[in-house]
Amino acid sequence: MTDRNDVTTHWGQVRTLFHAVCDLPREEQSRRLAELTPDPALRNEVLALIGTQTEAFETALLPLRELAARQDGEELKAGDRVGHWTLTTLVGRGGMGSVFVAERDDGLFRQRVALKILRRPADTEAAALLEAERGVLAGLVHPGIARLYDGGTTPAGHPFLVMEFVDGVPLDVWMRANRPTLAQRLALFDRLCEAVSYAHRQLVVHCDLKPANVLVRADGQPMLLDFGIARWIGNETPASASVGAVTGYCTPAYASPEQLAGNKPSVATDVFALGVLLGELLADAPAGRSAADVATPVRPPSQLASGDAKAWRTDLEGDLDAIVAKATALDPRQRYLDVAAVGEDLARYRGHLPISARRNGWPRRSALFLRRYRNGAAAVSLGLLMAAGFTAQLVRERDRAREAAAAAEQVSQFMVGAFDAANLRRDGGERDVRASDVLKRGAERIERDLAD
Numbered sequence: 397m398t399d400r401n402d403v404t405t406h407w408g409q410v411r412t413l414f415h416a417v418c419d420l421p422r423e424e425q426s427r428r429l430a431e432l433t434p435d436p437a438l439r440n441e442v443l444a445l446i447g448t449q450t451e452a453f454e455t456a457l458l459p460l461r462e463l464a465a466r467q468d469g470e471e472l473k474a475g476d477r478v479g480h481w482t483l484t485t486l487v488g489r490g491g492m493g494s495v496f497v498a499e500r501d502d503g504l505f506r507q508r509v510a511l512k513i514l515r516r517p518a519d520t521e522a523a524a525l526l527e528a529e530r531g532v533l534a535g536l537v538h539p540g541i542a543r544l545y546d547g548g549t550t551p552a553g554h555p556f557l558v559m560e561f562v563d564g565v566p567l568d569v570w571m572r573a574n575r576p577t578l579a580q581r582l583a584l585f586d587r588l589c590e591a592v593s594y595a596h597r598q599l600v601v602h603c604d605l606k607p608a609n610v611l612v613r614a615d616g617q618p619m620l621l622d623f624g625i626a627r628w629i630g631n632e633t634p635a636s637a638s639v640g641a642v643t644g645y646c647t648p649a650y651a652s653p654e655q656l657a658g659n660k661p662s663v664a665t666d667v668f669a670l671g672v673l674l675g676e677l678l679a680d681a682p683a684g685r686s687a688a689d690v691a692t693p694v695r696p697p698s699q700l701a702s703g704d705a706k707a708w709r710t711d712l713e714g715d716l717d718a719i720v721a722k723a724t725a726l727d728p729r730q731r732y733l734d735v736a737a738v739g740e741d742l743a744r745y746r747g748h749l750p751i752s753a754r755r756n757g758w759p760r761r762s763a764l765f766l767r768r769y770r771n772g773a774a775a776v777s778l779g780l781l782m783a784a785g786f787t788a789q790l791v792r793e794r795d796r797a798r799e800a801a802a803a804a805e806q807v808s809q810f811m812v813g814a815f816d817a818a819n820l821r822r823d824g825g826e827r828d829v830r831a832s833d834v835l836k837r838g839a840e841r842i843e844r845d846l847a848d
Contacts, residue, residue: 540591564611671723
């Protein structure tokens with residue numbers, strides 16, 4: 397009886413210690429066991445039990461992992477046929493699926509497309525996202541948005557989308573390769589705003605605007621991709637309703653505070669993401685935000701400026717900093733009402749007009765007016781300077797003429813006075829006047845009357 401009680405007590409201790417350390421990292425288990433019991437044999441027994449359990453669990457998972465690997469790789473290799481399309485090149489792979497370059501193979505005509513295949517057919521939430529993207533893209537026809545051509549499900553149950561193939565590179569990659577000027581960056585952003593604004597007019601919010609979802613073609617045209625978590629404004633479709641909150645799929649570096657909080661996306665959500673993108677374009681550097689920065693304002697581009705942007709850092713201070721700040725305001729009520737308003741302020745900046753994102757007193761309005769009409773102002777200024785110079789020259793010539801007349805008058809009076817002063821007969825003298833006397837008296841008068 398005593399042996400049975402000892403065994404029960406022993407296994408009770410083992411079980412207690414096992415539950416106390418089994419969830420800890422492997423390197424922490426021994427240290428924690430040493431704190432809980434001084435018995436080395438008991439500690440070794442618990443560690444052996446943990447090791448046995450781990451090995452058994454890994455052995456049980458091995459067939460499942462092999463099955464998942466087979467499922468993930470199925471139909472995701474070049475040469476396979478999906479519907480009317482033959483996969484040619486794998487261009488990207490992510491957590492939700494893969495994207496291939498594909499060609500139409502039904503003999504009717506040749507067409508090169510991008511084919512997006514969902515990896516796991518059992519993932520109903522991801523499948524709903526793909527179905528929602530298909531519904532969104534079907535209604536969007538814009539030169540800045542990749543078009544939807546086809547869609548369906550593979551024989552193995554993998555949903556797929558067939559989209560316009562965009563021969564371009566992600567926005568951040570294009571920036572590093574092409575090193576565009578400030579004016580070129582603003583022009584590219586304008587075209588991106590046009591595409592997003594068009595989507596908004598179709599009552600679609602993208603919800604995941606970021607460099608990876610903007611491909612730039614060789615001609616500099618940005619193309620907006622991946623409407624996988626897009627939402628309809630003011631309406632919940634069956635697909636979007638089944639998806640639930642989109643915060644699990646958005647990119648925290650570009651997500652608005654209300655999006656990270658799980659609130660319903662709106663136009664202000666895309667305005668915030670575009671503001672972050674604009675700041676990165678202007679600063680030539682990533683904003684470096686994360687989910688932890690939900691209550692931290694986005695840094696102005698003039699402070700982030702690096703690389704090529706150092707050359708125009710002073711141009712960022714003021715209007716451009718203010719535009720980014722308003723677009724990325726933490727409170728959505730303080731942001732621009734829509735994307736068109738962002739583009740309008742940028743157009744006003746380029747036209748040297750007052751913008752809505754900052755106060756504009758009369759000194760600033762005057763400076764902008766002069767900059768806006770700098771050619772005319774320069775011509776008027778030149779005319780005024782010439783008139784002032786001509787007037788000053790006239791005044792100088794007048795003064796010189798007066799001085800010359802006064803000098804001539806003084807010389808005349810001096811000569812007359814010199815001879816009068818030497819005229820001894822006028823004073824009753826009898827001797828003749830000599831030239832030396834005239835010169836002597838003239839010299840005395842010069843020293844006395846004309847010293848200045």
